[in-house]
Amino acid sequence: MTTELPKLKADPYNLIITGVGGQGNVTASRILGNMLSQMGYYITIGETFGASQRGGSVMSHLRVSAEETVSPIIAKGQGHMVIAMEPTEAIRVLADYGNMEIKVICNTRPIHPMGVIAGEQAYPSQAEIEERVNDISGQAWFINATDEALADMKNPVYGNIMLLGAVAATGELPISRDDFEASISETMTADKVALNLKAFDRGLEMLQ
């Protein structure tokens, strides 16, 4: 392992990407994991897919260490950052892995659970969600990534890349636009790289 690796704010640094099955959770964790792995960090990612992802809550635990491979499941209360692709999922993750120092980046576009669609349960307002997340986190950012992606780029999936851009803007992890570009250039065509960079930049701006 190289010795020049930037020191992490915590080792392992525990990040959770959460959302609803089908939102692109796994892809987002791979992109972020690959960026950090190529820099030389040990990455451990725990995730589930298959039946568990159909319409249900999904989580990827992404853990970054300069020293070793760790457990693919984070222990309770030990999260450092939550990236929520769906706003109420942020609250669900905080209840298990949160603490009063944790950072949260939260997409504001809701996906209504079946119980809400059926009228059996209520979905909280944006203001209520923000209040609840703020009450149980150290710092939280709310960005309308999905709607921006739908309006600007005609595909909600780019909202996920905006969220990754927002992660870079927080300075919590040693990642930059250049690392992102280098990482995606290995697997994507030039036109896709350009679109992804546009989304990443938009995410960076949204937090500044």
Next chain:
Amino acid sequence: MTALTDPKSNQHHLVMGNEAFARGALEAGVAVVAGYPGTPSSEIVESLANVSKERNLYVEWSTNEKVAMEVAAAGSFAKLRSLCVLKQNGVNVASDFFLHLAGSGTRGGMLVLTCEDPGALSSVNEGDSRHFSRMLEIPLLEPGDFQEAKDITKWGFELSEALKCPVMIRSVTRLSHASGNITFGDLPETDHKAEFKHDGFILDPDTGPMISAPVAYKHGLQQQKVQQAIKMFETSPFNTYTGPGNPELLLITSSACNLYSREAIKLLGVQHRVGLLKLGTTWPLPPKLLEKHLRMANKVLIVEEVIPFLEESVKILAMELAEEIGIKKFFGKRDGTIPSTNELNPDIVIGALCGILGMDYAGLTAEYSEKANTHLFLGAPAREGTFCAGCPHRASFWNISQALKLDNNEGFVCGDIGCYSMAVLPAGYSTLKTLHAMGSGTGVASGFGKLGQFGMDQPVFSVCGDSTFYHAVLPALVNAVHHKSDITLVVLDNSGTAMTGFQPHPGTEKDARGEEALQMNIESICKSIGATVRVADPFDFDETQKTIFELMGMKGGVKVLVLRQICALSPEKKGIRWFDVVVHESQCLGENCGCNRLCTRVFKCPGLVWDTEKKVSKIDDAICVGCGVCSSVCPVGAIENMEVK
């Protein structure tokens, strides 16, 4: 992720556990690979199929796991290294052949790699197939991290060749579907030569016939191999100890629990009090190694998932060694220190350690936990699983459940394994009333269909997917036809093994390697065995429900309805919008309509939501895929399928 055939060794690669297994097989020079898709195992065969040409492999998705094991065994008999990949249920399916394979022995190294699902994250059971190793008397290996997943696979082939018997490797979801960094080794040459020698002396393992008889002799031979395995396991590098020379507590573990245990010990800061014995060779256990470590401590904690398999093996050895090592105090599943159901995690191990060591630990403070759980309860509505927007299964179960309700004769549906298993839930209108193994829906229905003799006259249905049809429904269907059982089988044909990632099956045009295959047709097969067959598009409600009533009206014998509509997530369909679906606000009568919100309260597609301000339904553009089915649900025609702009 790194390309699996990256020739660069000694570099830091981030791979999924399943890719680590695949890379290990490639480094060992595997030639024949067969499996049946099942979460969390599928990516191993998939990733090897993707490099099959480059690495000169034969890779297939077999009809079911028993056939997969037989196909892989043929490779071994012809002196090639072979790999059979399955999930825990698959081991049961293959077990009849597996037992005989242990008797006949193998030639080229042969691994049976089972990826299991403690907690049933993507299963309808949490079966633990480790006990098969004890029952069949074959070695069992369990890697403790991602690097070992690769390395133990490579070594497993050598072990199998040395012993001339199949070797079982067990993984779990949190290794198979987790990712970590590993270092690659070298890839060997890819020239394989297959030859099956069969004319030698009947007892010659290299040139005689491959049979499990004479049984007592072959069984005895197998037990000698177990003794040989024990000797090799005594010095295996996959069994490691970390901790002080005289720990207060010896923690014995394997597999993903190794990572949870390491995390727990570190978080509690008890490295100086707890010794960690991580075992990679979990059956048969090496007694000298266990003796050495059991001597160290008076208290022993065994951490493993599902059944107390390791715990029982350790206790038997400890009993046999009691005179030398003294009496130990054991903690594990049998005394309730570790739960006997569901998957484990670092917190469960922390809880066990705190109890034994007399410590307090709270990862989540009581104050935070109380506050966060209040927010969770009030601000995060529960999310239950459902079919994807545009899923043909929602339409199929809508049709079946509507028809059964209208018929009003207590008709019911026997379920099977696939995404459509979710029809036990409200997402599929709670249509399925039995749910067991692959193919069991039709087998159970075949039995129900013969209960008229005892006065049962309820309509009996079963469902299955297209891949499941070939896997295990066929024998049940043949049974039902032969016995003139009065049932209707609905085949939910979405053109691929959708749940696990669209793997091919005998009904598809291509095989695992993308080569042209002989495509079979479900309706022709059913007709040829004597069933009455109809085909319909589940998106066409009128036609489908009319056909269901027609079939229900035919008394006696097997009826088959093939409901054909491709999966919304399939590569052919994903991203293709048939319609721009709109809800005309002026036409939707909202809560004043007599339908009582049929579209959102009952039909419940995630793409169609309720606008709580306007009190009408509306399309969610980020979720709707434009299948247009909901337009058939609205009784006043407020939902319209417009041409895509």
